[in-house]
Amino acid sequence: MAGVNVKSEIKPLKKVLLHRPGKELLNLTPNTLEELLFDDIPFLKVAQEEHDAFAQALRDNGVEVVYLEDLTAEVLAADPELREKFLLQWIDEAGIKTERYRKIIFDYMQENYPDAKDFVLKTMEGINLTELHTDKSNSLVDLVSEASKMVVAPMPNLYFTRDPFAMIGNGVSINRMYSVTRNRETIYGEYIFNYHPDFKGTPQYYSRYNTFHIEGGDILNINEHVLAIGISQRTEPDAIDGIAHNIFNDPTSPVDTILAFNIPNNRAMMHLDTVFTQIDVDKFTIHPGIMGPLSVFEITPEGDGIKVHEINAPLEQILEKYIGMPVTLIPCGGGDRIAAEREQWNDGSNTLCIAPGRVVVYERNDVTNAVLRKNNIDVIEIPSAELSRGRGGPRCMSMPVVRED
Numbered sequence: 450m451a452g453v454n455v456k457s458e459i460k461p462l463k464k465v466l467l468h469r470p471g472k473e474l475l476n477l478t479p480n481t482l483e484e485l486l487f488d489d490i491p492f493l494k495v496a497q498e499e500h501d502a503f504a505q506a507l508r509d510n511g512v513e514v515v516y517l518e519d520l521t522a523e524v525l526a527a528d529p530e531l532r533e534k535f536l537l538q539w540i541d542e543a544g545i546k547t548e549r550y551r552k553i554i555f556d557y558m559q560e561n562y563p564d565a566k567d568f569v570l571k572t573m574e575g576i577n578l579t580e581l582h583t584d585k586s587n588s589l590v591d592l593v594s595e596a597s598k599m600v601v602a603p604m605p606n607l608y609f610t611r612d613p614f615a616m617i618g619n620g621v622s623i624n625r626m627y628s629v630t631r632n633r634e635t636i637y638g639e640y641i642f643n644y645h646p647d648f649k650g651t652p653q654y655y656s657r658y659n660t661f662h663i664e665g666g667d668i669l670n671i672n673e674h675v676l677a678i679g680i681s682q683r684t685e686p687d688a689i690d691g692i693a694h695n696i697f698n699d700p701t702s703p704v705d706t707i708l709a710f711n712i713p714n715n716r717a718m719m720h721l722d723t724v725f726t727q728i729d730v731d732k733f734t735i736h737p738g739i740m741g742p743l744s745v746f747e748i749t750p751e752g753d754g755i756k757v758h759e760i761n762a763p764l765e766q767i768l769e770k771y772i773g774m775p776v777t778l779i780p781c782g783g784g785d786r787i788a789a790e791r792e793q794w795n796d797g798s799n800t801l802c803i804a805p806g807r808v809v810v811y812e813r814n815d816v817t818n819a820v821l822r823k824n825n826i827d828v829i830e831i832p833s834a835e836l837s838r839g840r841g842g843p844r845c846m847s848m849p850v851v852r853e854d
């Protein structure tokens with residue numbers, strides 16, 4: 450199935466992009482956790498088993514699963530010159546400045562990773578200084594920080610495929626990320642959306658080279674015409690202005706309204722989808738902690754530009770207006786504040802809807818999952834002891850590529 454088609458959060462999911470967590474997780478150390486946006490070091494073997502269970506649950510429900518590493522490998526295997534260009538860019542973006550080390554790393558990758566998939570996985574894993582046969586008498590000071598022996602840092606957040614590039618209708622936003630570590634991830638999107646036969650030509654609504662940051666966890670396709678975007682720790686209002694212009698100016702895009710949800714700026718609620726997801730035609734999960742501070746703005750086209758105004762109404766009323774029917778907000782953790790905070794921390798509100806009323810969730814959030822079932826939602830639980838240590842749930846770990854219209 451070629452191309453991109455995502456005009457809803459809930460219509461039957463047909464194709465999804467995942468990344469199976471790999472050796473990049475083995476390069477997390479206590480002193481790099483904060484910089485690499487993890488709260489603990491997952492046990493890789495179990496994280497992979499859990500992730501395989503996630504992929505299988507999706508396949509069992511008729512979803513085609515494609516992997517980021519395979520798509521990138523297909524692009525690079527087809528064109529040795531493109532592989533060289535990618536490698537040089539990857540070295541550059543890893544912050545390797547000196548010519549001598551650029552060459553050492555270039556040769557190391559080309560000689561040791563002839564197979565395209567091994568090569569791509571290695572770019573995700575990073576390079577430890579001990580792997581390179583360098584003359585130890587030379588200064589490494591410009592290469593190696595005291596805190597780490599990684600010459601090229603790993604990209605451990607790649608299994609959260611939701612964030613670096615996001616499908617909007619028949620187009621894609623290739624995001625400029627909030628953090629240095631995650632901004633490197635978008636290189637895979639640049640190559641897939643510019644060169645992969647299934648994806649090249651997809652309209653691009655944002656560029657990774659823009660100044661302002663925006664991440665896919667903040668982007669929700671409410672319907673064909675309406676997009677919701679969080680203003681959050683990860684997404685700046687300037688980026689939303691920019692993407693609004695680009696979407697409204699694409700004659701092929703039916704989107705005519707963007708709702709900007711201003712949510713608190715903190716790690717527990719880093720993206721809109723950590724506090725709010727749609728799970729049925731008229732139902733949403735919500736973290737009760739955002740209800741007070743939330744403000745919502747409507748952005749519509751006006752002439753060549755945009756018009757923005759704040760909507761002063763309760764969230765249910767706002768959603769009802771755009772969805773066309775009364776909605777129910779289902780609080781994470783039921784009504785219990787401690788359960789809500791605990792389960793939100795482990796992504797209780799971060800559901801992946803695979804058909805109206807059918808969601809994939811982490812099994813650990815049993816209070817929230819019971820509430821969902823009580824509301825007649827079909828709940829598919831996946832194991833989550835290790836995956837959750839990266840602070841993302843099933844929605845964060847998946848990027849829908851095709852949903853039924």
Ligand SMILES: NC(=O)NCCC[C@H](N)C(=O)O
Pocket residue numbers: 485486487606609611612631665666667719720722723839840841842844845
């Ligand atoms: N959409 C999401 O909320 N994604 C979760 C991303 C977790 C990752 N450790 C991060 O901090 O970016």
